[in-house]
Amino acid sequence: MLKINALTKRFGDTTAVDAANISVDKPTMIGIIGRSGAGKSTLLRMLNRLSDATAGTITFEGEDITALRGAAKRSWQTRCAMIFQQFNLVPRMDVVSNVLHGTLNKRSTLATLFNLYPQSDIHKAIEILDRLGIAEQAPKRAEALSGGQQQRVAIARALMQDPRIILADEPIASLDPMNAQVVMQSLRAIHEEDGRTVIANLHTLDTARRYCGRVIGMREGRIVFDGVPQQLTTGVARDIYGAGGDFSEAATSTEIETLDRQEVREAAVIA
Amino acid sequence: MADISLGGAPQNVGSIQSHYMAQVQRSRLYGGLTLLVFIVLMVSGFNVADDRNAGGFWDGLHQIGDYPADVLSEAWEKRTDLPGLLAKYFPALVETINIAAVSTLIGAIGGLFLSLLGTRGLAKWPRLIPLFRRISDVMRAVPEIVIALVLIFVLGGGPVPAMIAIAIHTAGALGKMFSEVAENADLKPVEGLTSTGATWSQCMLLGVLPQVAPNYVSYTLLRFEINIRASAILGFVGAGGLGYELRNAMAWGPGRFDEAGAIFILLFGTIVFFDQVSSRYRNRLTEGQGQ
Numbered sequence: 287m288l289k290i291n292a293l294t295k296r297f298g299d300t301t302a303v304d305a306a307n308i309s310v311d312k313p314t315m316i317g318i319i320g321r322s323g324a325g326k327s328t329l330l331r332m333l334n335r336l337s338d339a340t341a342g343t344i345t346f347e348g349e350d351i352t353a354l355r356g357a358a359k360r361s362w363q364t365r366c367a368m369i370f371q372q373f374n375l376v377p378r379m380d381v382v383s384n385v386l387h388g389t390l391n392k393r394s395t396l397a398t399l400f401n402l403y404p405q406s407d408i409h410k411a412i413e414i415l416d417r418l419g420i421a422e423q424a425p426k427r428a429e430a431l432s433g434g435q436q437q438r439v440a441i442a443r444a445l446m447q448d449p450r451i452i453l454a455d456e457p458i459a460s461l462d463p464m465n466a467q468v469v470m471q472s473l474r475a476i477h478e479e480d481g482r483t484v485i486a487n488l489h490t491l492d493t494a495r496r497y498c499g500r501v502i503g504m505r506e507g508r509i510v511f512d513g514v515p516q517q518l519t520t521g522v523a524r525d526i527y528g529a530g531g532d533f534s535e536a537a538t539s540t541e542i543e544t545l546d547r548q549e550v551r552e553a554a555v556i557a
Numbered sequence: 558m559a560d561i562s563l564g565g566a567p568q569n570v571g572s573i574q575s576h577y578m579a580q581v582q583r584s585r586l587y588g589g590l591t592l593l594v595f596i597v598l599m600v601s602g603f604n605v606a607d608d609r610n611a612g613g614f615w616d617g618l619h620q621i622g623d624y625p626a627d628v629l630s631e632a633w634e635k636r637t638d639l640p641g642l643l644a645k646y647f648p649a650l651v652e653t654i655n656i657a658a659v660s661t662l663i664g665a666i667g668g669l670f671l672s673l674l675g676t677r678g679l680a681k682w683p684r685l686i687p688l689f690r691r692i693s694d695v696m697r698a699v700p701e702i703v704i705a706l707v708l709i710f711v712l713g714g715g716p717v718p719a720m721i722a723i724a725i726h727t728a729g730a731l732g733k734m735f736s737e738v739a740e741n742a743d744l745k746p747v748e749g750l751t752s753t754g755a756t757w758s759q760c761m762l763l764g765v766l767p768q769v770a771p772n773y774v775s776y777t778l779l780r781f782e783i784n785i786r787a788s789a790i791l792g793f794v795g796a797g798g799l800g801y802e803l804r805n806a807m808a809w810g811p812g813r814f815d816e817a818g819a820i821f822i823l824l825f826g827t828i829v830f831f832d833q834v835s836s837r838y839r840n841r842l843t844e845g846q847g848q
Binding site for chain 2: 401402408416
């Protein structure tokens with residue numbers, strides 16, 4: 287289905303992504319983990335074609351994505367929705383309008399200027415919001431919502447695109463643990479119920495372990511791990527993060543239950 | 558539906574949909590009315606202007622290219638004289654640039670004081686902020702050409718009245734732009750310097766100016782471009798420089814269009830040149846700092 291072949295991105299002398307090879311055969315929920323600057327975001331941005339690859343190819347169902355230009359490229363971006371860490375909504379517009387932005391690829395600029403969305407699309411947008419549990423926020427401005435709600439609006443915008451793939455770039459990094467859980471569960475539900483592929487950059491191991499069917503580890507632009515969560519031992523995790531013996535998974539956790547675990551309490555006492 | 562609706566949905570979807578649709582219909586109605594009013598105003602305003610015009614817009618429209626065509630054809634016929642004319646009018650160009658440069662410099666210094674004295678949090682006399690703000694309002698509200706006409710009447714024609722007129726307008730305009738930048742300046746360094754017993758001018762010099770300098774210089778360069786155009790225009794009312802020569806060449810009518818052509822070339826060349834130079838510097842100042 288999706289095949290990434292020797293994908294490389296260089297910024298001047300630094301190589302952000304170094305010959306990445308990933309192959310996805312069936313809809314999967316994939317978590318990409320690694321330190322800041324490991325190239326996770328760059329990889330996702332190249333998949334969405336927000337930035338161009340220096341070398342290598344992305345193939346989706348036989349179509350070369352890296353070669354797309356103009357309208358064909360925008361059509362791919364519709365099929366491959368993206369969710370951002372800072373939500374990237376239009377803050378002064380209401381929630382439903384933000385969700386309707388998912389249909390922009392099908393609309394002319396003139397229709398957009400006069401806000402002429404068909405009634406069926408508006409109804410569909412509110413149904414998607416209802417599915418994510420925020421339908422009653424529909425007429426409010428996006429900026430009036432909490433972070434977790436805004437991220438769910440962003441997911442609704444992505445769903446409005448009816449994409450085959452949803453990319454999520456650190457979707458929960460700006461959220462508190464409770465909202466993080468809601469957002470991750472929404473992404474999981476979208477994967478399970480709609481059969482869409484979800485690729486999420488995550489910076490906590492336990493989130494990747496808990497929600498993803500496949501985990502990819504990146505370090506300094508290279509893919510150093512690719513497997514099921516069960517294969518992700520503490521040793522492997524230390525290797526991905528380049529950490530020493532004092533590294534503990536609980537230290538990066540955002541789960542509320544982690545606080546009850548024995549080793550964290552001990553760590554807190556020592557600190 | 559998924560079991561992820563943790564927010565809960567007390568209202569049912571149908572009523573939310575119909576409420577939102579009603580809201581959309583209302584905003585579309587308002588939008589349509591606004592558009593209608595806009596079109597009506599455009600059409601009626603155009604008709605009023607056209608009626609009061611000496612000629613008619615539609616009658617004159619096809620003649621719009623006649624004058625430039627005359628100028629261009631005559632200038633082309635006498636193209637061999639062009640280098641000589643360019644050399645002849647070069648001193649006038651220098652005069653125009655001189656007026657622009659001096660007035661920008663004086664205006665920027667004036668604007669600097671007006672902005673620092675008129676910005677909340679920085680002003681030396683907080684109670685006088687409205688006064689300094691109104692002063693800069695008045696200075697930029699009066700068009701350069703009005704000040705220049707008054708001064709030419711008083712002082713006689715020449716570059717000095719033009720310089721003063723442009724400097725006054727520049728001080729007012731830059732005072733406004735500068736104070737917007739200064740409002741966003743971080744006040745912590747100022748507080749730190751005040752705590753050491755520094756005077757107000759020392760605080761401004763060391764605490765504020767380093768922060769705002771790139772933006773100030775960039776706005777000043779933009780103003781310099783504008784002032785070159787302004788000083789050329791002021792020549793038309795007798796303030797010397799290139800504009801004065803251009804008016805003479807054009808007012809004489811056919812026969813001296815080659816001179817008008819040469820002056821246009823000088824003016825366009827200069828404006829493009831300073832545009833390019835200053836936009837390059839402004840980009841460097843606002844984006845790549847220290848590189």
